[in-house]
Amino acid sequence: MTNKAATASIIAAVGVVAVIGTIAAVTTSKKASEDGGNMSTSIKLSQLCSSTLYPAKCENSLTPVVNESSNPEEVLRAALQVAMNEVGAAFAKYSDVGKGATDKITLSAIGECKKLLDDAIVDLKDMAGLRADQVVVQVNDLRVWISGVMTYIYTCADGFDKPELKKAMDKLLTNSTELSSNALAIITRVGQFLHQGQDAKSGSTVGGSRRLLGWYMGDAHDVESRRHLLAINGRLDEIAVVRDASRRLLSETMDEITEMSHDGDRHLSETMDQIDEMSHDGDRHLSETMDQIDEMSHDGDRQLSETMDQIDEMSHDGDRHLSETMDQIDEMSHNGDRHLQDVSTSNPTGNVSTSNLTGKANTSQVMSFGDGSSASMFFGVSNLTKEADFVRRRLLSMTYDGSSENEVKQYGEGNKRRLLNDPLSEDEVKQYGEGNKRRLLNDASSGDEVKQYGEGNKRMLLNDASSRDEVRQYGESNKRRLLNDVSSGDEVKQYGEGNKRRLLNDASSGDEVNQYGEGNKQRLLNDASSGDEVKQYGEGNKRRLLNDASSDNEVKQYGEGNRRKLLSTQMQSIADMSAQMNRRLLATELPEDLAGKRQLLSNKLVMIYEVAKEANCELEAIGNGRIPEEEEDQRVLATEVVGTIEDLPNNHRRKLLSAGIFPEWVSSHTRRLLRIPGGLQKPNAVVAADGSGNFKTITEALNSVPKKSTARFVIYVKAGEYKEYVTVNKDLANVFMYGDGPTKTRVIGDKSNKGGFATIATRTFSAEGNGFICKSMGFVNTAGPDGHQAVALHVQGDMSVFFNCRFEGYQDTLYVHANRQFFRNCEVLGTIDFIFGNSAAVFQNCLMTVRKPMESQGNMVTAHGRTDPNMPTGIVLQGCKIVPEDALFPVRQTVPSYLGRPWKEYSRTVVMESTIGDLIKPEGWSEWMGDFGLKTLYYAEYANTGPGAGTSKRVTWPGYRVIGQAEATQFTAGVFIDGMSWLKNTGTPNVMGFIK
Numbered sequence: 001m002t003n004k005a006a007t008a009s010i011i012a013a014v015g016v017v018a019v020i021g022t023i024a025a026v027t028t029s030k031k032a033s034e035d036g037g038n039m040s041t042s043i044k045l046s047q048l049c050s051s052t053l054y055p056a057k058c059e060n061s062l063t064p065v066v067n068e069s070s071n072p073e074e075v076l077r078a079a080l081q082v083a084m085n086e087v088g089a090a091f092a093k094y095s096d097v098g099k100g101a102t103d104k105i106t107l108s109a110i111g112e113c114k115k116l117l118d119d120a121i122v123d124l125k126d127m128a129g130l131r132a133d134q135v136v137v138q139v140n141d142l143r144v145w146i147s148g149v150m151t152y153i154y155t156c157a158d159g160f161d162k163p164e165l166k167k168a169m170d171k172l173l174t175n176s177t178e179l180s181s182n183a184l185a186i187i188t189r190v191g192q193f194l195h196q197g198q199d200a201k202s203g204s205t206v207g208g209s210r211r212l213l214g215w216y217m218g219d220a221h222d223v224e225s226r227r228h229l230l231a232i233n234g235r236l237d238e239i240a241v242v243r244d245a246s247r248r249l250l251s252e253t254m255d256e257i258t259e260m261s262h263d264g265d266r267h268l269s270e271t272m273d274q275i276d277e278m279s280h281d282g283d284r285h286l287s288e289t290m291d292q293i294d295e296m297s298h299d300g301d302r303q304l305s306e307t308m309d310q311i312d313e314m315s316h317d318g319d320r321h322l323s324e325t326m327d328q329i330d331e332m333s334h335n336g337d338r339h340l341q342d343v344s345t346s347n348p349t350g351n352v353s354t355s356n357l358t359g360k361a362n363t364s365q366v367m368s369f370g371d372g373s374s375a376s377m378f379f380g381v382s383n384l385t386k387e388a389d390f391v392r393r394r395l396l397s398m399t400y401d402g403s404s405e406n407e408v409k410q411y412g413e414g415n416k417r418r419l420l421n422d423p424l425s426e427d428e429v430k431q432y433g434e435g436n437k438r439r440l441l442n443d444a445s446s447g448d449e450v451k452q453y454g455e456g457n458k459r460m461l462l463n464d465a466s467s468r469d470e471v472r473q474y475g476e477s478n479k480r481r482l483l484n485d486v487s488s489g490d491e492v493k494q495y496g497e498g499n500k501r502r503l504l505n506d507a508s509s510g511d512e513v514n515q516y517g518e519g520n521k522q523r524l525l526n527d528a529s530s531g532d533e534v535k536q537y538g539e540g541n542k543r544r545l546l547n548d549a550s551s552d553n554e555v556k557q558y559g560e561g562n563r564r565k566l567l568s569t570q571m572q573s574i575a576d577m578s579a580q581m582n583r584r585l586l587a588t589e590l591p592e593d594l595a596g597k598r599q600l601l602s603n604k605l606v607m608i609y610e611v612a613k614e615a616n617c618e619l620e621a622i623g624n625g626r627i628p629e630e631e632e633d634q635r636v637l638a639t640e641v642v643g644t645i646e647d648l649p650n651n652h653r654r655k656l657l658s659a660g661i662f663p664e665w666v667s668s669h670t671r672r673l674l675r676i677p678g679g680l681q682k683p684n685a686v687v688a689a690d691g692s693g694n695f696k697t698i699t700e701a702l703n704s705v706p707k708k709s710t711a712r713f714v715i716y717v718k719a720g721e722y723k724e725y726v727t728v729n730k731d732l733a734n735v736f737m738y739g740d741g742p743t744k745t746r747v748i749g750d751k752s753n754k755g756g757f758a759t760i761a762t763r764t765f766s767a768e769g770n771g772f773i774c775k776s777m778g779f780v781n782t783a784g785p786d787g788h789q790a791v792a793l794h795v796q797g798d799m800s801v802f803f804n805c806r807f808e809g810y811q812d813t814l815y816v817h818a819n820r821q822f823f824r825n826c827e828v829l830g831t832i833d834f835i836f837g838n839s840a841a842v843f844q845n846c847l848m849t850v851r852k853p854m855e856s857q858g859n860m861v862t863a864h865g866r867t868d869p870n871m872p873t874g875i876v877l878q879g880c881k882i883v884p885e886d887a888l889f890p891v892r893q894t895v896p897s898y899l900g901r902p903w904k905e906y907s908r909t910v911v912m913e914s915t916i917g918d919l920i921k922p923e924g925w926s927e928w929m930g931d932f933g934l935k936t937l938y939y940a941e942y943a944n945t946g947p948g949a950g951t952s953k954r955v956t957w958p959g960y961r962v963i964g965q966a967e968a969t970q971f972t973a974g975v976f977i978d979g980m981s982w983l984k985n986t987g988t989p990n991v992m993g994f995i996k
Helices: 004-012 015-025 045-049 055-065 072-091 104-128 132-137 139-158 163-200 202-212 220-346 388-395 405-411 413-419 426-432 434-440 447-453 455-461 468-474 476-482 489-495 510-516 518-524 531-537 539-546 552-558 560-587 592-623 668-675 698-703 965-971 979-985
Strands: 366-368 374-376 685-687 713-717 720-722 726-728 735-738 745-749 765-767 773-775 778-781 793-795 800-803 806-808 814-816 820-824 827-830 835-837 840-844 847-850 859-864 874-878 881-884 897-900 908-912 938-942 960-962
Touching (some): 045 055, 045 163, 055 163, 072 163, 139 163, 698 726, 835 840, 874 965
Parallel strands (some): 685 713, 713 735, 726 765, 735 773, 745 778, 765 793, 773 800, 800 820, 814 835, 840 874, 847 881, 859 897, 874 908, 908 938
16 A cells, blocks of 8 residues: 555655756846846756656646746756755655564665665755855766665665565655656756757857856956966966975875884894893803813813823833734744754755745745855745844744844834834834824824923814914903904904994994994984984974975065966975985985885885976976966766767866866876875774774774765775674765785675675675775675675765775675776676676776576676666776686586676666676676566677677677777766766776777
8 A cells, every 4th residue: 555645745756856847947038248148048848858757747847836037056956955855755754664574684674775765865965055056067976966866766675575565665766766767867958958058159168168157257358368367377276286295295204204213213222132132142152162162171181181091001001012022023033043943954955845834835035044055945045044034024924024133123122113113213213202102193293292282282182273372362251262253352352341242243343332322323224314313304394394485474475476486486395305305215224124115205205306396397387488288178968978088079167176186297106196095104094803903893993084074084904804894884985995905804794685684784895985995905795605695895985996806705796886986906706796786887907707606597797777768877897807717617608607687677788898708608698587678778898809709699689789989988987987077086097088
C-alpha cells in the first residue's frame, strides 16, 4: 500500500523542477544603458520540457511558478533551495517501508537508506549555497551532483532483498526520481544553451561570457584594455601563489634539516659513547691478552728450561752411550787385529776370504799389510799394517770412511760423537762448550744467540718477532703494541687514557676531541655546518631564509604598481637562499643512515631554486611587455559535444589560480612537489598498528581531522594489516591518506551479503568526503566467492583520486558509487561485476585481474548503474590491461569472462586504448536479464589491442559500438570527468587526452 504522507511529500517535490524550469522562460530586457549589455534569453516552457523524460509532469509542475523578472542565476539558486526543502520532506518518510522487520539484511538496508538520503540532502544544501555567479559556471558540477542525489535514491531501494519491500520503496521514491530527472534534463539543456550562446557571440565572446558571471565590461576598447590588465594581474597572482608555496616548502625543509642535524648529534653522541665503551672493553681485552701472553711466556720459559734439561740429560746419556760404543769398537778392533794376526800367521800368501767376517761375498776392498807387500782379500793386499784400522771399521759397517784412528785420537775421548755426526767439527764443539749442547739439536739458534740473550730471553728461541727488548721498550702499559702495530705505545702516551678512541678511529684524534669538547661532537660528523651555524640562522631567522627582501617597508616602497619588481626580488631571495642551504647540506658529513634523507632534501631545494628562477623569467617577460601564453583550459558543458580537444572553442574564460593550484610554466614534477602533501612533508597523523605512531587505527586518525576544514589533512598509515571498517565521512573533505605500498599497508574486512548485510554495508573502506586522495594502500574483502556481494572499497566523494592502490575481492569488489573519481596505476581483482556503480570513473593505466569464480559462474569486469540518459556518468578503462589470475589461467577458455553487463537501463562503459587478454569471450559483453537495457545502454570500444580485442564477433546490440577518435574524445579524463579543472592539481600522474 502506498504511504499517503510520503506520496504527499513527493508531490510537493514538484517544486524542484518548477523553479529550475523557469530559467527556460526568463527574458531579460534591460537596456544597454542600464546594464552595459543586453542578454535576451527566451524559450517556451513547452520546448524546454520536451527535452525531459517526463514532459507532461514538467509543464504541469513549472507553469505556476515561472517568474519572468528573475535572471538565470537567481532562478537556478532558488530551484536548488526548493529542491533541498521539498525532496528532504519526502525523504523523511522512508522509514515506513520495512517498519517492524527483524531480519538482518532489511535492518541493514533501512540503516543505509537513512544515511543515503541524508547525504542527498547535504548535497542539495551545498548546491543551494552556491553564489549566483557560481551557479552558471558550475553547470557541469551540478549535473554530477544531481546525478549523485538520484543515485542515492535508487541505492536506497536496491538495498532491500525482499521483492515486496524493494517494490514499496521504489514506488515511494518514483516521483522524486522522475522530478529529479526533469531537473537534471533542464540543467543539462541550460548548459547547452549557454554554450551555444557563447558560440553565437563569437565577436564579443569575452563580454558576453563575463556578463553571465555578473561582470560589467564597458565598450570594446575598454574590454581589450581590461583583458590585458587582467592577464598581467592574473599572471602576477600565479607567481604570488608559487612564491607562497615555495616559502612554505623552504620553511619545512629548514625544519627537516634542523631536525636531521639534531638526529646527527644524537647519533654522534651515541656513537662516541659506544666508542668509549669499546675502548674500555678493548683495554680490558688487551690487558687480559697480555696477561695470557705473559703466562704463555712463563710457561714457555718453564717448558724451554725443561726441554733444555732434557736435552742436557739426553746429551749425557748420548755421551755415555757413545763412549760405550767406542769402547766396543776399540775392543772389536783389538780382536780384529788379533784375528788378522792369526790369519796372517796361518796363511803366508795373504789371501783371505772375508765372507765369514762380513757376511758378504765378492768384497772388493783392497788391504795393505804391515810387511810392505800388497795383497787383496780377493786380488791381493799391499799394505796390511796401514789398512788395519780400515778393516776394523769395515767389519762394523761404519759410515765414516774417512775417519782414521788418528782422527779418533785427535778429537779425544770427549769428542767421540764427532765420529757419529760429521757436520760438526771438533773445533765447533770446543767453541760452543758444554753449555751450548743445544746447538747439536737446533742449528738455527747458535750459542752466541743464547749467550747474547741469556737464560731470561729463552723465549726468543720461540718467538723471534717480539724480542724482550721490545717488551721493555714499550713497558707493561703498552703491551697493546705487541697486538696492534698501528698504534704504538708512544701514541697511547701522547693522547692519554682519555683518547683511547684514537686507537680505534684514526680519523678523529684525541686532539680533535679535546679541541671541540663534548658539546661539539658534531664537528666530527659535520665539518661544514657547526652548531653555531644552526644557531646563527635559528628559528627566529627563518624569515631571512624565506623572505629576505619583503618586509612591510618594502611592500610600502614598491606599492601595488610595482608588484612585479617586488615579486622578482622575493623570488631571487628564495632562489639564493635555497642554493645556499643546498650547498651547506651537501657539504655536511652525516651518518650513513641519514645520507638518503639528505639527498631527498637536496632534491627539494634544487626544485625550489628552479621554480624561483623560472618565475623570474616570467616576470622578466612581463617587464619586456610580453605575456607568456598559457595552455587554454578546454572545457565542455555537455556530454553531447562531439570532436577532439583541438576542435573545442577557444573562448573560455581564464580561471584565476587559487592557493595550491599552479600554472603550466611550473614543471609537472615541481608542481607536484609544491602542491601534493605527503612525501617528506610531515603528516598530520601517523597510524601504526604496532603503536609507533599517533594512532593505532585509521578510524582514530580520521576522528582527529577538523570537521569541514578546507585545508589538506595528511594521514600516513604505516605498513601493517588493519582489520577495521573505515569511513571517511562527507564532512571530512580534502583528506590525503598514504601507506607504504598496496601489499604492505592493507585495510581488511570480511562482511558480505551472505553474512546479512546490504551490498553497500559490506564495504571495508568507504571514501565519502570530497577531494579524497589515496596513495599506496590496499583494500581487501576476504569474504570469498561464496560470500556473494562483498565490497572492498566504496567511494562516492567527488573529485577523488586513487594512485598505486589495490582492491581485492570477488563479487562487487570496487563500488564506484557516485560523483567523479580517477584511478591511476591501480589493480582491481574480482569475478562478478567487480567494478560497479554510477560514478563518472576513469581508470588509467590500471590492471584488471580476473579471478576464478565458483562453479557455473562467469566473470564480468564492469556493471555500470546509469539510470538516466542525462547523467554524465560512466566507467572508462583507458590504457588498462585485462588479464586472468594464475588460478584462472588454465581454465580461462572454459570460464566465460566479459567486459561488462548492463546493471541499469542506461549503463555506460567505454574500453579504450587497453590490452585485452584472450580470456574475454569473442562477443565481449554479457546481458543482465534478457534484453534489459540492450537498446538504451552505451558500450563502446576504441583502439584496443591484445588477443581479446577483436570486434568482428562482438555483440550486435543497438547500444554497442566501435567508435572513432572524435567520439572517444568525450571519454578522455580532461573531458569526461572535467579533469582539467581539478585533476591536474592533485599531483597524480595523469593523461588528459589520449595515451597512444
